Amino acid sequence: MTEALLGSAIIGALKHSGVGYVLAVPDITTSDGLLWPISRDPELKLVRVCKEDEAVSIAAGLSFADRRALVLIQNTGFFDSINALRVIACEYQLPICCMIGLQGKEPEVQPEASARYGVRIVPPLLDALGMEYHLVQTPGQVAVIGPAIEAAYITPKPVALLIGRSPLP
Amino acid sequence: MMKRDQCLKILARGIGEDDIVVPVYQAAFEWMLIRPSDLNYVTTGAMGQASSHALGLALAFPGRRVLVIDGDGSLLMNLGALITCAEQNPPNLYHFLGNNGVYEANGSHPLPGAGKTDFCALARAAGFPAAHRFADLGDFEAGLPAVLQAPGPVFVDLHVKQGESYPQDYTQLHSAERRARFKQAVNLTAAARP
Numbered sequence: 001m002t003e004a005l006l007g008s009a010i011i012g013a014l015k016h017s018g019v020g021y022v023l024a025v026p027d028i029t030t031s032d033g034l035l036w037p038i039s040r041d042p043e044l045k046l047v048r049v050c051k052e053d054e055a056v057s058i059a060a061g062l063s064f065a066d067r068r069a070l071v072l073i074q075n076t077g078f079f080d081s082i083n084a085l086r087v088i089a090c091e092y093q094l095p096i097c098c099m100i101g102l103q104g105k106e107p108e109v110q111p112e113a114s115a116r117y118g119v120r121i122v123p124p125l126l127d128a129l130g131m132e133y134h135l136v137q138t139p140g141q142v143a144v145i146g147p148a149i150e151a152a153y154i155t156p157k158p159v160a161l162l163i164g165r166s167p168l169p
Numbered sequence: 170m171m172k173r174d175q176c177l178k179i180l181a182r183g184i185g186e187d188d189i190v191v192p193v194y195q196a197a198f199e200w201m202l203i204r205p206s207d208l209n210y211v212t213t214g215a216m217g218q219a220s221s222h223a224l225g226l227a228l229a230f231p232g233r234r235v236l237v238i239d240g241d242g243s244l245l246m247n248l249g250a251l252i253t254c255a256e257q258n259p260p261n262l263y264h265f266l267g268n269n270g271v272y273e274a275n276g277s278h279p280l281p282g283a284g285k286t287d288f289c290a291l292a293r294a295a296g297f298p299a300a301h302r303f304a305d306l307g308d309f310e311a312g313l314p315a316v317l318q319a320p321g322p323v324f325v326d327l328h329v330k331q332g333e334s335y336p337q338d339y340t341q342l343h344s345a346e347r348r349a350r351f352k353q354a355v356n357l358t359a360a361a362r363p
Contacts, residue, residue, distance in 0.1 A: 021228070047228075047257060049221075050249025057218040058253075061225020064210075064352050069225075087214035092348065 003139050007033030007167035010136070013145040015043055018068045018153075019097075023047045023055035027074035029101030033167030035072060052077035053084035060094050068153060071098040075122050078160075082125070089158035090129050096158040097149050107165040111135065126160055137164030171306045172332030173267055174199045177238070179306065180265070183313045184236065189355060191223045192238035194274040196267050197342060199335045200238060207354035211342050216274075217246030220254065220264055227259040227321075230355060234317070236263045241288065242272040242280055248291065251324075255296030260320040264292070267329050292324035304328035 011034065014022075022038050024046060038044050049055045052073045059069040073081070078100050089096035102111055105119045114120040126133045134144040145161060152159045173196060181204040184190070189208050192200040197211045210226065213219040223237040244251075244266060254262060270283035280286075289300035301316055301324070303309040309327065316325060341347065 045228075047253070049253045051247070053215065053218065054221040054224075054247065054250050054253055057213070057215075057221030058225035058228070060214075061222045061227075062229045064226065064355055065229035067229050084215045084218060087343075088218070091343070092212065092214060092345070 005033075005137060005139055005142070005165055005167045007037055007169050009139065009142045010034060010145065010167055011037060011041065011044075013142050014070060014149070017146040017149040019044070019070050019149065020067060021045045021047060021059075021062055021069035022072050023049055023058050023069055024072040025049055025052050025055070025074070025077050027072065027077070027101035027103065029074065029103055029105075029166050030072065030099070030163055033169050034099075034163075037169055038072075052081035056081055056084040056088050056096055059096050060088050060092075063095050063153075063156070066153070068095075068149065069097065071096060073098065074101045074103050075118055076103065078122065078125075079118075082129070085131065085158070086129060090131055093155075093157050095152040095156040097152050098158070098160045099163060100160055101163045105164055107137070111162060111164060122162065131158050131160055133160035133162055135162045135164050170304060170328055170330045171309065173269070173327075173329040174203065174332035174335065175306055176267075176309060176327055176329055177203050179310045179313060180236075180238075183317060185234065188234040188236060189223075189226055189230065190236045190238065191219050191226070193219045193240050193243050194342075195331075195335070195337070196238045196240065198337050201341060202335060207350040210351050212344060212348050214343070217243045217250075219243060220247060220250040223262060223264070224250070224254050224257060224259065227262040228257065231259075231261060233355070234261050234263065235259075236265060238265045238267060240273065241266060241268045241270065241286075242275075244288065245280060251292055251295035251297065254322050259322055262321040263317065263323045263325065264297075265325045265327060268326050269329050269331070273331075288326045289324065292326075297322055297324045300324040300326065302326040302328070
C-alpha cells in the first residue's frame with residue numbers, strides 16, 4: 001500500500017522554501033489537504049483570485065520584491081491561464097511557481113498514462129511551453145518542492161508542481 | 170471627452186517620482202514619453218493582466234503608490250480582478266481606466282457594451298470604496314489631487330479619445346531590459362537614490 005501524501009508536509013516544504021503568498025482558485029484535489037489548511041495558517045498570506053491568470057500576474061508583481069508566491073490551481077485552471085503563463089512565466093522567465101492539482105487522475109498512474117484526457121495532456125502542454133515540472137504524488141516526492149522553488153527564484157524561471165493525488169490534511 | 174495624452178500629462182504632473190505606474194498598450198506608448206521613468210512597469214505581457222500585476226506590486230511595495238492606467242478592452246478581459254483587488258483592499262492602489270469604447274490596439278473595433286457599460290458602477294459593485302468619472306480635462310485636473318490623497322483602492326474612469334499620435338514600439342512592452350531596470354529602481358530606498 002502506498003504511503004499517504006500529507007498536506008502538512010507540502011505546506012512545510014513551501015514555508016521552508018520561503019513562500020509567503022498563496023494565490024489560489026480552489027482545486028478539488030488539493031482543497032482539503034492544502035487550501036483549507038493554508039487558509040487557516042497565519043504564516044501564509046492567501047489571496048483568493050477569481051481566475052487563474054490573475055494569480056500568474058500577481059505572482060509576477062510580487063517577484064519584483066522577491067516575495068515568493070505559489071499559484072495553487074487545478075489542471076482546468078492551468079488550461080485557462082496558458083496565455084499568461086506563455087508570456088509572463090515562459091517568455092519573460094519570471095519565477096512563477098505553479099502547484100497544479102490533477103483533477104480526476106488515478107492515484108497510482110503517471111499523468112501521461114491517465115485515462116482522463118484533461119490529465120494526460122498536462123505534461124505535453126508543459127513541454128510545449130518549455131516549462132519545467134515535477135510530479136508530487138508520493139511522500140518522497142515532496143522533497144522536490146523546495147529545490148524547485150529555490151531554483152525558480154534564483155535562476156529565475158517558472159516551474160510547475162503536479163499534485164497527482166489528494167494530499168491528506 | 171478628453172484627449173488621452175492631455176489627460177496623461179495632467180496625471181504625470183499629479184503623481185510623485187516614487188510612484189509605480191502600470192500603463193497598457195497605447196496609453197503605455199504615450200506614458201513612456203510623457204513620464205519617462207524606470208518605475209514605469211509596462212511589461213504586463215497579456216491583455217487584461219495589468220491590474221493583476223499592479224495588485225502584486227501594491228502588496229509587495231506597501232510604501233509606494235501603484236497606479237494602473239488600464240484600457241476598457243483590457244479591463245473587460247479581467248473584470249474579476251476588480252473583485253480580487255477590492256477583497257485585498259490595498260490602500261496604495263489606484264486603478265485608472267482609459268475609456269474610449271474600442272479595442273484600439275487591435276483595429277479600433279467597438280467593445281461589447283461600448284457607451285453603455287458603467288465601469289464606475291462595476292467597480293463599486295465589486296467592492297471598491299471609491300470610484301470617480303471624469304470626461305472634462307479641467308474637472309480632472311481639479312479633482313486629481315483629492316483622488317490621489319484618498320486611500321486606495323480607488324477606481325477612476327477617464328472618458329478619453331485619441332490625442333496626438335505617438336510611436337508604437339511594441340518591443341518596449343516586452344523588454345527584458347525594462348524589467349531589469351524596473352527591479353533595480355523599485356528596490357532602491359529613497360535614501361539610496363542618487
